[in-house]
Amino acid sequence: MTLSEEDYIKAIYHLSKGKTAAVSTNAIAAQMDTKPSSVTDMIKKLSEKNLVFYKKYKGVSLTESGSSSALAIIRKHRLWEVFLVEKLDFAWDEVHSIAEQLEHIKSEKLIDKLDVYLGSPKVDPHGDPIPSKDGKFKKSIKKLVSELPIGAAGICVGVNDSSAAFLKFLDKNKIALGDTLQILDKEEFDGSVQLKTSHATIRISSQIASNLFLEVSENQ
Amino acid sequence: MTLSEEDYIKAIYHLSKGKTAAVSTNAIAAQMDTKPSSVTDMIKKLSEKNLVFYKKYKGVSLTESGSSSALAIIRKHRLWEVFLVEKLDFAWDEVHSIAEQLEHIKSEKLIDKLDVYLGSPKVDPHGDPIPSKDGKFKKSIKKLVSELPIGAAGICVGVNDSSAAFLKFLDKNKIALGDTLQILDKEEFDGSVQLKTSHATIRISSQIASNLFLEVSENQ
DNA sequence: ATAATTATTTAGACAAAGCTAAAAATATGT
DNA sequence: ACATATTTTTAGCTTTGTCTAAATAATTAT
Numbered sequence: 001m002t003l004s005e006e007d008y009i010k011a012i013y014h015l016s017k018g019k020t021a022a023v024s025t026n027a028i029a030a031q032m033d034t035k036p037s038s039v040t041d042m043i044k045k046l047s048e049k050n051l052v053f054y055k056k057y058k059g060v061s062l063t064e065s066g067s068s069s070a071l072a073i074i075r076k077h078r079l080w081e082v083f084l085v086e087k088l089d090f091a092w093d094e095v096h097s098i099a100e101q102l103e104h105i106k107s108e109k110l111i112d113k114l115d116v117y118l119g120s121p122k123v124d125p126h127g128d129p130i131p132s133k134d135g136k137f138k139k140s141i142k143k144l145v146s147e148l149p150i151g152a153a154g155i156c157v158g159v160n161d162s163s164a165a166f167l168k169f170l171d172k173n174k175i176a177l178g179d180t181l182q183i184l185d186k187e188e189f190d191g192s193v194q195l196k197t198s199h200a201t202i203r204i205s206s207q208i209a210s211n212l213f214l215e216v217s218e219n220q
Numbered sequence: 221m222t223l224s225e226e227d228y229i230k231a232i233y234h235l236s237k238g239k240t241a242a243v244s245t246n247a248i249a250a251q252m253d254t255k256p257s258s259v260t261d262m263i264k265k266l267s268e269k270n271l272v273f274y275k276k277y278k279g280v281s282l283t284e285s286g287s288s289s290a291l292a293i294i295r296k297h298r299l300w301e302v303f304l305v306e307k308l309d310f311a312w313d314e315v316h317s318i319a320e321q322l323e324h325i326k327s328e329k330l331i332d333k334l335d336v337y338l339g340s341p342k343v344d345p346h347g348d349p350i351p352s353k354d355g356k357f358k359k360s361i362k363k364l365v366s367e368l369p370i371g372a373a374g375i376c377v378g379v380n381d382s383s384a385a386f387l388k389f390l391d392k393n394k395i396a397l398g399d400t401l402q403i404l405d406k407e408e409f410d411g412s413v414q415l416k417t418s419h420a421t422i423r424i425s426s427q428i429a430s431n432l433f434l435e436v437s438e439n440q
Numbered sequence: 441a442t443a444a445t446t447a448t449t450t451a452g453a454c455a456a457a458g459c460t461a462a463a464a465a466t467a468t469g470t
Numbered sequence: 471a472c473a474t475a476t477t478t479t480t481a482g483c484t485t486t487g488t489c490t491a492a493a494t495a496a497t498t499a500t
């Protein structure tokens with residue numbers, strides 16, 4: 001599989017995640033920052049290789065084989081992200097583009113050993129789950145504060161918007177990656193949320209609540 | 221710089237190492253396992269980019285810029301090799317092909333942090349020196365046993381020929397990577413060498429002597 | 441239901457990096 | 471020094487992945 005093929009497979013995986021419908025040519029083009037005609041060409045090639053199902057004008061979806069290829073790439077991407085943050089001391093928001101390169105390194109033994117070295121982590125630094133070698137993983141256990149019910153608790157694992165202003169807000173309220181937060185109350189009127197942090201009890205606006213990800217246990 | 225350009229620059233660097241003359245088209249083709257005509261095409265491109273000096277039919281040599289690019293790639297290659305052996309527990313003879321992929325990852329920050337993480341090593345697992353960030357490094361301090369004078373001592377850092385038979389010989393004589401060896405005597409007649417290992421004094425044939433690398437201090 | 445709009449595919453072209461076969465330059469042997 | 475052999479280059483073709491422009495299919499709006 002070429003580098004470019006891998007990128008397409010990954011894009012299709014991400015676009016079909018959740019949804020059941022086939023993925024459109026234009027959606028892939030937008031995601032990959034390329035032209036729809038290029039996508040059509042590549043889709044034909046992937047279809048030849050039985051990595052995707054493809055019916056002209058009807059979009060694509062991954063085959064069993066395509067899906068497990070996608071999961072293997074995502075596994076590599078996320079393991080490398082853990083390495084970059086945990087071992088090389090990168091900030092969690094600067095690892096993505098480097099991991100996009102590292103995910104294409106071909107060596108099964110390398111990934112096996114990296115996994116062992118990192119202690120077989122189950123989530124990456126953004127809180128996204130890492131597929132196991134056989135392509136299985138827990139369903140997304142990363143939720144926005146705004147999506148969680150009163151009482152739910154979780155570990156802060158990421159943000160949607162990493163603007164300086166937002167990060168400054170978190171800093172001022174002593175909320176950091178890895179902190180445990182609990183939802184004490186939700187205001188229906190404006191969507192604001194009362195939150196218990198390790199340092200205090202604060203009220204955050206709905207804007208903040210829909211930018212902050214918590215890792216919660218599966219049944220929530 | 222594309223992946224392929226980087227490979228050519230590296231090949232030219234290795235071929236001109238030591239020698240002063242320009243490197244021939246055929247030599248590059250042989251090294252890269254490609255055809256001379258392909259080499260000519262690429263050389264023209266590298267010449268356009270001022271990475272090599274090129275005169276038709278007269279071979280190539282690296283410019284200042286080409287040379288520092290080559291050293292940057294070699295630095296990356298060797299740092300990754302150290303990582304693979306020291307951290308991921310790879311055997312020293314299985315890291316080369318993986319490092320050939322990793323050396324093309326583009327991120328200065330990544331290499332800086334990797335270097336710090338590894339403790340700024342000066343040699344790779346084969347005993348080859350690692351260039352510093354500014355492209356300087358000690359001249360090769362890796363020598364074959366057969367090249368060293370009587371009395372010289374050094375640390376075993378590599379082999380030329382990693383055939384099973386040869387590795388078995390080393391094992392049988394309890395010679396391992398990292399062991400200190402000293403040359404006690406050299407026989408002019410057949411080139412055999414008397415060697416002090418950590419366990420015993422043995423005599424090795426000239427064939428063995430020209431397959432075993434020691435890392436010696438610079439003035440030897 | 442038909443026209444207008446949007447999405448998708450096709451056709452043809454281009455750049456990168458490789459190849460083969462043939463031509464040109466350099467080196468070698470006597 | 472000249473013929474032969476070797477090396478290097480050129481010319482033209484291939485594949486991969488991209489693009490633009492035009493054509494076709496599907497969807498939406500009236």
